[in-house]
Amino acid sequence: MRELLELYTSFFKIGIMTFGGGMAMLPMLQAEVVENKHWATEDELLNYFAVGQCTPGIIAVNTATFVGFKEKKAIGALASTLGVVSPSIVIIMVIAAFMGNISEYPVVQNALWGIRLAACALIVSSIIKLFKSGVKDVFGLFMFLFAFMIAGVFGLSSVIVVISAIVFGNVYRIIKDKNKKKEETE
Amino acid sequence: MTYLYLIYEFIKTGLFAIGGGMATIPFLHEVALKYDWFNTADLVDMIAISESTPGPIGVNMATFAGFEAAGVGGAVVSTLALVFPSYIIIMIIAGMMEKFQKNTYVQNSFVGLRPAVVGLLTVASVAIFKVSFFTEAGKTLEQWIGYFDYKAFVVFALLLFGVMKLKKHPIIYIGIGAVAGIVLQTYF
Numbered sequence: 001m002r003e004l005l006e007l008y009t010s011f012f013k014i015g016i017m018t019f020g021g022g023m024a025m026l027p028m029l030q031a032e033v034v035e036n037k038h039w040a041t042e043d044e045l046l047n048y049f050a051v052g053q054c055t056p057g058i059i060a061v062n063t064a065t066f067v068g069f070k071e072k073k074a075i076g077a078l079a080s081t082l083g084v085v086s087p088s089i090v091i092i093m094v095i096a097a098f099m100g101n102i103s104e105y106p107v108v109q110n111a112l113w114g115i116r117l118a119a120c121a122l123i124v125s126s127i128i129k130l131f132k133s134g135v136k137d138v139f140g141l142f143m144f145l146f147a148f149m150i151a152g153v154f155g156l157s158s159v160i161v162v163i164s165a166i167v168f169g170n171v172y173r174i175i176k177d178k179n180k181k182k183e184e185t186e
Numbered sequence: 187m188t189y190l191y192l193i194y195e196f197i198k199t200g201l202f203a204i205g206g207g208m209a210t211i212p213f214l215h216e217v218a219l220k221y222d223w224f225n226t227a228d229l230v231d232m233i234a235i236s237e238s239t240p241g242p243i244g245v246n247m248a249t250f251a252g253f254e255a256a257g258v259g260g261a262v263v264s265t266l267a268l269v270f271p272s273y274i275i276i277m278i279i280a281g282m283m284e285k286f287q288k289n290t291y292v293q294n295s296f297v298g299l300r301p302a303v304v305g306l307l308t309v310a311s312v313a314i315f316k317v318s319f320f321t322e323a324g325k326t327l328e329q330w331i332g333y334f335d336y337k338a339f340v341v342f343a344l345l346l347f348g349v350m351k352l353k354k355h356p357i358i359y360i361g362i363g364a365v366a367g368i369v370l371q372t373y374f
Contacts, residue, residue: 055275114371143298169295
């Protein structure tokens with residue numbers, strides 16, 4: 001019960017501190033899930049994001065479900081998923097009921113201008129951390145650049161990147177293993 | 187009855203919107219046209235508010251649309267309907283990942299996937315950089331240079347220095363950013 005409450009409150013915190021889309025959640029996830037609670041490693045977080053890219057649903061919710069399931073199966077996944085959506089339900093309802101379009105107030109616009117810059121700084125630091133744990137050799141660097149080119153420069157779907165990454169990963173490892181065996185027999 | 191329509195529409199959105207919160211917008215636009223819960227102009231306001239409040243944008247949008255359609259009950263029902271497909275699908279995948287973790291092909295796949303995902307996340311972050319550092323979207327290089335917000339870049343550089351050197355919790359920098367934004371944009 002204590003663990004379920006912990007999952008709920010941790011993801012409640014992540015939900016309430018995330019401004020803007022899934023990318024802004026990355027630094028919060030690293031701080032809470034990887035560094036604070038040790039529920040997942042940096043590598044596992046990348047695995048979750050990989051699956052989240054090609055499955056339906058909101059990436060924040062998918063990651064919450066993943067972490068919760070890993071800790072406490074279905075009931076854990078429920079606790080963390082409810083945790084990540086709870087702040088939205090409360091905050092949005094209060095705004096919708098009483099405040100109208102808050103994004104039209106200058107003070108909100110000005111605060112968001114600064115919040116976005118903080119989010120940028122946090123995202124840069126997060127990507128550097130992920131790059132260190134995810135890109136370990138020349139093949140990794142190739143995959144990183146490949147994904148960046150396909151999705152960023154050519155603007156193609158990330159599903160294509162994910163499928164090619166699976167194929168390339170397997171081909172690379174199989175060739176590497178063969179070469180190793182050859183060296184051993186020679 | 188409205189509850190049932192909300193459940194149907196948001197399970198559909200949760201099931202087919204692949205790749206983040208912004209992917210829910212086309213579905214919500216369809217909802218706006220199909221029912222008289224809210225119109226397209228309301229939808230634009232809803233996007234602006236969802237982006238300026240905490241929480242995943244897709245979840246914020248679902249809560250908002252549900253509240254407009256059927257009050258507090260509608261908001262709760264829509265949000266739960268939106269996350270329900272992910273909850274089921276991810277649990278199935280997580281279960282399989284545990285089972286097949288030792289499988290060579292699964293391990294090989296992640297050797298390719300992990301660096302590729304870092305690349306995808308880098309691409310995804312470009313969007314937030316564009317709106318943060320440029321006052322408007324330009325069409326030519328000259329226009330982009332003209333729209334560059336130097337003040338924003340200086341604040342960003344200082345925040346980045348803080349993030350890399352001090353290693354405090356992310357929320358601290360979000361708070362500093364908010365205060366800096368209010369002070370700098372109001373008085374300078």
